[in-house]
Amino acid sequence: MTARKVLLLIIDGVSDRPCRELGRLTPLQAARTPILDRIAAEGVSGIMDTISPGIRPGSDTSHLSLLGYPPEKYYTGRGPLEAAGTGITMEPGMIGFRCNYATVDESGQVVDRRAGRIHNTSMLSREVEEKVDLSPFGVDVIFRSGAGHRAALAFRGAGLGACVSSNDPKKEGAYPPAFVPLHDSAADNKTADALNEFIRQSLPLLAEHTLNKERKKMGLPMANMILIRGAGQMGDFEPFGKRYGLSGSVISAATLITGIGKSLGLRHVKVEGATGSSDTNLDGKVKAAIRELNEQDFVLLNIKGADEAGHDGLAIEKKNFIERIDSALQPFLSIEECLIVICADHSTPCSIRDHSADPVPLVIWGDGVRTDSVITFDEVACAEGGLNRIPGHALMPIICDLINRAKKYGA
Numbered sequence: 001m002t003a004r005k006v007l008l009l010i011i012d013g014v015s016d017r018p019c020r021e022l023g024r025l026t027p028l029q030a031a032r033t034p035i036l037d038r039i040a041a042e043g044v045s046g047i048m049d050t051i052s053p054g055i056r057p058g059s060d061t062s063h064l065s066l067l068g069y070p071p072e073k074y075y076t077g078r079g080p081l082e083a084a085g086t087g088i089t090m091e092p093g094m095i096g097f098r099c100n101y102a103t104v105d106e107s108g109q110v111v112d113r114r115a116g117r118i119h120n121t122s123m124l125s126r127e128v129e130e131k132v133d134l135s136p137f138g139v140d141v142i143f144r145s146g147a148g149h150r151a152a153l154a155f156r157g158a159g160l161g162a163c164v165s166s167n168d169p170k171k172e173g174a175y176p177p178a179f180v181p182l183h184d185s186a187a188d189n190k191t192a193d194a195l196n197e198f199i200r201q202s203l204p205l206l207a208e209h210t211l212n213k214e215r216k217k218m219g220l221p222m223a224n225m226i227l228i229r230g231a232g233q234m235g236d237f238e239p240f241g242k243r244y245g246l247s248g249s250v251i252s253a254a255t256l257i258t259g260i261g262k263s264l265g266l267r268h269v270k271v272e273g274a275t276g277s278s279d280t281n282l283d284g285k286v287k288a289a290i291r292e293l294n295e296q297d298f299v300l301l302n303i304k305g306a307d308e309a310g311h312d313g314l315a316i317e318k319k320n321f322i323e324r325i326d327s328a329l330q331p332f333l334s335i336e337e338c339l340i341v342i343c344a345d346h347s348t349p350c351s352i353r354d355h356s357a358d359p360v361p362l363v364i365w366g367d368g369v370r371t372d373s374v375i376t377f378d379e380v381a382c383a384e385g386g387l388n389r390i391p392g393h394a395l396m397p398i399i400c401d402l403i404n405r406a407k408k409y410g411a
C-alpha cells in the first residue's frame, strides 16, 4: 500500500531549547502529546535544518525551502509575499510592500504607529487605490487592507526596482523620512520617487475621508498616514501543481504563509476563528484540512501560536499550546491513503525570544513508511530516527518518493 495524499503540518516555531521553567526540558519534551508520540512511534523521524545548518530561518524563507523553492533564488523580501497574502494578484516583476495605517499630528510627526489599532479600513484603502494616480511614472497602484491596521501595496510597471528605504521611523515621536533608493540605479530611483508621490497624494485623501472625520469626532486616532516597508520584487514561481504534479491548498492564519501558498498557486482556504495566536480555532483548521484532503493531493497546514509563545519567552504557555495542538490532531489519524508530515519551520527558543538555527524535529507517517525506534516527537528523540538529519530542500523529494510521484534518476 502507498499513500496518495499529503498533509504537511508545520507547527510554526514549535522547536526549542531546554527551558529553565520546564526543568531543562524543551516545551515539546515537557508537553503530554499522545497523538504526536503515536505518530512518531508508527512513522519515521529525523531532524531537519530547514534552510541549512547554522542559518536562522525566517518563516517565509523556511516555508519556501521546505516546499522546494530555494529562498536564495525566490526570496526578495517580505513585501510581495505579504501582498499576495492580502489578496493582491502579484505578477512576476511587480514590487510589493507591507504597510501600516498610522496616526500623525498636524506637524507630520508619528503619534501612533498603528492608528489606535484601527480595523475595517477597506473604505480608506479603496479611496487611496482609486484616487492616487501614478500614471506619470507608468505605475499602476494596487492597495489593499489587511488584518487590523495592516495593509499591502503593490506597484505594476516597467523599470521599477525594489531596493528602496522605508518611511517607517519605527517609533513614535519621529517624522516619517522620505523614500530614498538604496543603490544609485534608475530603477530604484523610480520606485522611491513613485513612493514619495504615493504618500504626497494619499495624505489629503486620508485626512478628508469620512471615516477619519468620524474617528476624530469620537476622539480616536485617525488613520492619516501610511507607513511602508519590506519592499521586494515578485519572483517567477513555477506553480506547485506543475512542479510536483500535485493539486494543493494552504490553510494558515498568517498572511505571509498564505501569500507564499498563493504565489505557488495553492488554493487558500479561510477558516473562521483562525487567529495565528494560541486562541486560534484549531478544530476548525483540522476540519478544513480534512475537507481539502478529500479534493486535493496536498495540504499545507500552518499552526502559528507556538512561535508567538517562543517570541514572548513563555515556555509554560508554549507547552500548554502544544498539548492543545496534540489533542486537535486525532481526526487526521483516520484519513485513508494519506501521508502525514509534521515538522517546524524553525526553532523559536523561549530563552532567546527569536528564531534560532537549531534543527527542527520531523516525522513522516503513513502507508509504506518504514518505522524506526523513535517513540516520542521532540527535538532530541527525533534525532535518533531513520531520517537522520536532512536539509529542508530534501523534504519534498522524500515526500514525492513515498507517494510514488518521484521520477527515476538513470536507467
Ligand code: ZN
Residues within 6 Å of the ligand: 012, 013, 058, 059, 060, 307, 345, 346
Ligand atoms: Zn515561523
Ligand code: ZN
Residues within 6 Å of the ligand: 013, 059, 307, 308, 311, 348, 355
Ligand atoms: Zn517567529
